[in-house]
Amino acid sequence: MTRPLRLRFAPSPTGKLHIGGARTALFNWAYARRYGGRFVLRIEDTDPERSTKEHERAILEGLAWLGLDWDEGPDVGGPHAPYHQMQRIGRHKEYAADLLARGIAYRCFCTRERLEELARAQEAAREKSAYDGRCRDLAAEEAARRATAGESFTLRFRVQPGTTRFADRVRGDMSFDNKEVEDWVMVRSDGNPTYNFVVVCDDVDMQISHVFRGEEHLVNTPKQVLLYQAFGQEPPVFGHLPLMLGTDKKKLSKRTGDTALQDYRDRGFPRRAILNFLCLQGWALDGQTEIFGVEEFVQHFDIADVGKAGSIFDIEKFLWLSGEYIRREAPEELAENCLPFLVARGLTSEAGLRARWSWFLEVVGAERERIRTYGELADRAAYLFAPDAAVAYHDDALAAARKHAQRLETLRDYLEWLRPRVAGGVDSAAVRDATKAWVADRGLKMPALFQPLRCALTGLAGGPDLFDAMRWLGAPVVLRRLEIALERLA
């Protein structure tokens, strides 16, 4: 067990980077970083039907964005290149030929039709579904003859009776009765090897020492261990991570929420918040500290400390954590981070924002405690960019405004009172004090003015100081929105 520490993350480019995959990558990466190992990225593109270059690019980009850098991989190369599984097919075929020659693998001429029928029959008889071994004992010469004659065949692994054991650093030592492991297909009839086969070939060639992956792979592991034994290789140390679950307690899927890392980036979760939250799925620093950086994670992470039970992906806690990170950002930094989201929303242009950067900084600084993602700033600040007649009045704001029977009269009087006082621009402090006095003089309660006023100006039920908002909007806009509100709040 003194071989060099080498870990890998091996995504298949058949879709976006799954948030659970990101956690798997993070744990492998952290382990490698903590113990001075190498972190290898390998692309499992052996499913030509579903693999695409775009997905591959997006996955690499996503990992890089998270800061999970790899020492060897498809773009950076390395001593075990190539790092695309498809390009290693020559090696896979060598391994397969070797196993066939040694009788560890055998040709199976069963057609898909027969296999389907077999599965149906087994289900009807309520037997366990597994290959029945019809071609297992075909004479080698006959099998070779039929193959030469052009009959199509797959290569199956001949599982011998016994027990297969392996070390799992998360679950403890595992053992499976080989009776439960069927003679599985190693190489398809089109000559392409299957996942369980190539993953071992590549892990052997790349000298991978530790394999940490999702629990869904647990039952594949005996097949793979058997393969290591057939190759005369020591299997890696395994660690099967608990699954990340949806609110339905099933494996996280699109049914119950966003599953792709990209979805969370698009919503404007800060990078560090995502990383932090991922750390908390199945692992805890000390049971007390919730907020910590990836540096600290690397310093303390051990695969043995990972929990066994699956965890429900709690978006509420994620949002809270995200908000914590946002509140720790300086206005300047936060403004930069929010900018693209306002632009993406079509509220303004980057140039437009930069042209009044100090104004934007003030808005961001004031809204900071109300947003949990960068994207939420776009929701909260939309009123600042909306045409005066099209400010969205939200239901709760409208309800609050309409509570006051005298709202129109109050607003009309206030508008006329306000007009001369903002003629030279809005002085927040002065208007604020004068307005409070005005409300008191009229014997009103504060909300009687503030609620309709806030609705008129922002369309929102809550927000930063109203008089700051007035200054951001500017006197002409404020007056116009009040005039319009006289009709819209009727």
Add this chain to the structure above:
RNA sequence: GGCCCCAUCGUCUAGCCCGGCCUAGGACACCAGGUUUUCAUCCUGGCGACAGGGGUUCAAAUCCCCUUGGGGUCACCA
């Protein structure tokens, strides 16, 4: 259904491996109160769990067994 995995507050978890310090700690959410022009932030307090049953032991959340519940997997996908 077979096989496999899992089981502490609604949720994420600490404690479990090496039984006593646990009248089970923290966080999110929720509820109440305080601050505030509102919302939010912030502060204070509250609600809230060892799935059930048997053992072992002076002592069990911690060890063992069973039951129950949940999940994963049963492809010529990965």
